[in-house]
Amino acid sequence: MGKMDxxxxxxxxxxRGLGRAIARAYAKExxxxxxxxxPQSPSGLAGTIEETAASxxxxxxxxxxxxxxxxxxxxVEHLVQQVMSRYGQIDVLFNNAGLMVLGQTLVQIDPEQxxxxxxxxxxxxxxxxxxxxxxxxxxxxxxxxxxGSRMGDDPSQGGGVLYSSSxxxxxxxxxxxxxxxxxxxxxxxxxxxxxxxxxGSAAIPWTQRDxxxxxxxxxxxPSAVYLALQDAHSFTGQLxxxxxxxxxxxx
Numbered sequence: 001m002g003k004m005d006x007x008x009x010x011x012x013x014x015x016r017g018l019g020r021a022i023a024r025a026y027a028k029e030x031x032x033x034x035x036x037x038x039p040q041s042p043s044g045l046a047g048t049i050e051e052t053a054a055s056x057x058x059x060x061x062x063x064x065x066x067x068x069x070x071x072x073x074x075x076v077e078h079l080v081q082q083v084m085s086r087y088g089q090i091d092v093l094f095n096n097a098g099l100m101v102l103g104q105t106l107v108q109i110d111p112e113q114x115x116x117x118x119x120x121x122x123x124x125x126x127x128x129x130x131x132x133x134x135x136x137x138x139x140x141x142x143x144x145x146x147x148g149s150r151m152g153d154d155p156s157q158g159g160g161v162l163y164s165s166s167x168x169x170x171x172x173x174x175x176x177x178x179x180x181x182x183x184x185x186x187x188x189x190x191x192x193x194x195x196x197x198x199x200g201s202a203a204i205p206w207t208q209r210d211x212x213x214x215x216x217x218x219x220x221x222p223s224a225v226y227l228a229l230q231d232a233h234s235f236t237g238q239l240x241x242x243x244x245x246x247x248x249x250x251x
C-alpha cells in the first residue's frame with residue numbers, strides 16, 4: 001500500500017529535473033499522476049513529459065500526460081477539464097513549472113523577459129490554483145504545494161531583482177491563499193528544495209562552484225509526499241526547507 005493510494009496529483013513542469021522527480025515519487029506512492037509541461041521548453045533544455053511518463057510506467061505507475069503552458073488560461077482550463085473527465089477528483093497540485101533567470105541587473109532585464117518570468121513563476125501558479133481550487137472546495141480537502149526559494153527572502157542569495165521578486169510573490173500568494181482556503185480544509189504550503197543538480201541549474205555557470213554540495217532532485221521526493229498528504233487541519237501556510245525535513249518539520 002502506497003501513502004498516496006487513491007489520490008490524483010497534478011505536477012506541472014514535469015518534463016525534467018524536480019518536476020519529473022516529484023511525479024515519479026507520487027506515482028511510486030500509488031497516486032494517479034497528471035503531468036504537464038510545454039511541448040517545447042523556452043530554455044531549450046532537454047526532457048519531455050513523454051519521457052517522464054515512460055519512466056513512471058516502467059515502474060508500474062499510472063500517469064496521464066497533458067501538454068500545457070500554465071501561463072495560458074485556456075490551456076489550464078482545458079487541462080483541469082480533462083483531469084476531471086478522466087478521474088473526477090483532484091487531491092494534490094504541485095506547482096513546479098517556472099523559469100529561472102538569475103543575477104541580471106534591472107537595466108539588463110528587458111520588459112519581454114520580465115513578463116515571461118512573471119508569467120511562468122506567478123501567473124502559472126495563480127491560474128492552476130484558479131481552476132483547481134473550486135474542485136478541492138467541493139471535495140472539502142486538498143493540498144497545494146508551491147515551489148519557493150531562499151532567493152525570495154534573501155537578496156544576498158544571488159537571485160537578482162527579477163527571479164527573487166517572482167519567488168517573493170509566490171511566497172505571499174501562498175500565505176494569503178492558505179488563509180483563504182483554511183475553512184475548506186485545503187492546505188497550501190511552500191517547499192524550498194534547496195540547491196539541486198538539475199538540468200536547469202547545470203546550465204548556470206556559477207553553480208559549478210558548489211555542484212558537489214547540491215543534491216539530486218529525487219532527494220526532494222519524501223518531503224513532497226509528506227506535504228501532499230496534508231490538509232488545513234494538519235499543516236498549512238508554511239514555508240519549509242527540504243533540508244530541514246525530518247528535523248524541524250515532517251516528524
